[in-house]
Amino acid sequence: MDFDLSPEQELIRDTVRTFARERVEPIAAELDRDGRFPYELVAELAGLGLMGLPIPEEYGGAGGDTLSYAIAIEELTRIDSSGAITVAAHTSLGTMPILLYGTEEQKRRWLPELASGRRLAAFGLTEPDAGSDAGATRTTAELRDGSWIVNGSKLFITNAGTDITWGVTITARTGDDAISNVVVENGTPGYTISSPMKKLGWRASDTRELSFEDCAVPEENLLGERGAGFRQFLEILDGGRISVAAMGVGLAQGAYDLAYAYARERVQFGKPIASFQAITFKLADMATEIEAGRGMVYKAAWLKDAGRPFAREAAMAKLYTGELSNRVANAALQIHGGFGYMDESAISRLYRDQKILEIGEGTNEVQRMVIARHLGL
Numbered sequence: 001m002d003f004d005l006s007p008e009q010e011l012i013r014d015t016v017r018t019f020a021r022e023r024v025e026p027i028a029a030e031l032d033r034d035g036r037f038p039y040e041l042v043a044e045l046a047g048l049g050l051m052g053l054p055i056p057e058e059y060g061g062a063g064g065d066t067l068s069y070a071i072a073i074e075e076l077t078r079i080d081s082s083g084a085i086t087v088a089a090h091t092s093l094g095t096m097p098i099l100l101y102g103t104e105e106q107k108r109r110w111l112p113e114l115a116s117g118r119r120l121a122a123f124g125l126t127e128p129d130a131g132s133d134a135g136a137t138r139t140t141a142e143l144r145d146g147s148w149i150v151n152g153s154k155l156f157i158t159n160a161g162t163d164i165t166w167g168v169t170i171t172a173r174t175g176d177d178a179i180s181n182v183v184v185e186n187g188t189p190g191y192t193i194s195s196p197m198k199k200l201g202w203r204a205s206d207t208r209e210l211s212f213e214d215c216a217v218p219e220e221n222l223l224g225e226r227g228a229g230f231r232q233f234l235e236i237l238d239g240g241r242i243s244v245a246a247m248g249v250g251l252a253q254g255a256y257d258l259a260y261a262y263a264r265e266r267v268q269f270g271k272p273i274a275s276f277q278a279i280t281f282k283l284a285d286m287a288t289e290i291e292a293g294r295g296m297v298y299k300a301a302w303l304k305d306a307g308r309p310f311a312r313e314a315a316m317a318k319l320y321t322g323e324l325s326n327r328v329a330n331a332a333l334q335i336h337g338g339f340g341y342m343d344e345s346a347i348s349r350l351y352r353d354q355k356i357l358e359i360g361e362g363t364n365e366v367q368r369m370v371i372a373r374h375l376g377l
């Protein structure tokens, strides 16, 4: 086995690590406090080729592999989750359906703007009455005179309402037993987007409620075959889980970094608290679990890059790193004592940003359901 990263993967890791430290870290707390979407950072990420990292070069992407992409997301999350989820949702959820299911014409029309990061994409699966049970979609798309007439609503949709959002791929019922994926571009009459939703964490990311009222979408905006939407969104979520799992490792690593530094600097009883075994054991457990989680994420990415089945490993990685990031963020805040509870400490932001990693793209319970299915249960 070869555990070394390739020179390209190392280059991506070092580039994103430097970018996150130099460009994101100085403003992350302010963006979070103000709930401001970081257009300037997205433009810089686009300049680095990071808004279309795993998209082939012929469609305007960087042509990187899934492992490089996971490493980039991990490094971003280590400093700031809002920026990381903006990239991850745009790439894995917004852009991938077009790459995977679009016709050549659709890919040529839409991907270059998205992969270059000039525009952002969203994926709308969740509805008020269809969360974990995503197949319970109520939104409908009825074909009439060459247009899909969309009616319904979507909830908690990332990237849907920024000034540079291009559109959203939604799941909609196109028949009694048929769900299909349909692209709705921003600005389409009948498509309205709520103001940004207020959140516990990921405060500088864009989250919206969408509603469709007799919204007419061109017939050619159907992605893939009519009725294939259920299978398609399951596949999209399988891939997306690798990036959310990478966020779990990145968040845990970031929390560990903060706790490690604080433990060596904070003096109590005449010594740095890092000299107390109760603290060093916590840090040792954190480092051990992070190592295990990273290995799971990299393996799932490696399987995907090798063209092998990866859904089971992606769900396991997502479950494990979601729970791992919870334990690590909690222990890291504990090491900060009362200062960790203050808004001015970075760990308090990471602690708030952590919880969604156990909810988004399938809750912990849903991951266990997926894993159990793969185990034949």
Ligand SMILES: Cc1cc2nc3c(=O)[nH]c(=O)nc-3n(C[C@H](O)[C@H](O)[C@H](O)COP(=O)(O)OP(=O)(O)OC[C@H]3O[C@@H](n4cnc5c(N)ncnc54)[C@H](O)[C@@H]3O)c2cc1C
Binding pocket: 089, 093, 122, 123, 124, 125, 126, 130, 131, 132, 133, 155, 156, 157, 158, 159, 199, 202, 207, 356, 359, 360, 361, 362, 363, 364, 365, 366
């Ligand atoms: C910040 C944010 C961003 C998001 N971005 C997007 C996005 O871009 N696109 C999108 O489509 N969605 C998005 N989501 C939605 C997210 O994927 C859902 O919130 C998630 O899938 C859970 O659905 P739910 O919130 O309806 O919870 P529910 O499904 O109502 O679940 C509630 C609880 O019941 C449990 N539960 C449900 N069914 C079972 C069962 N069978 N067995 C055991 N336990 C069960 C769940 O695990 C959970 O603990 C986002 C959510 C948030 C908070």
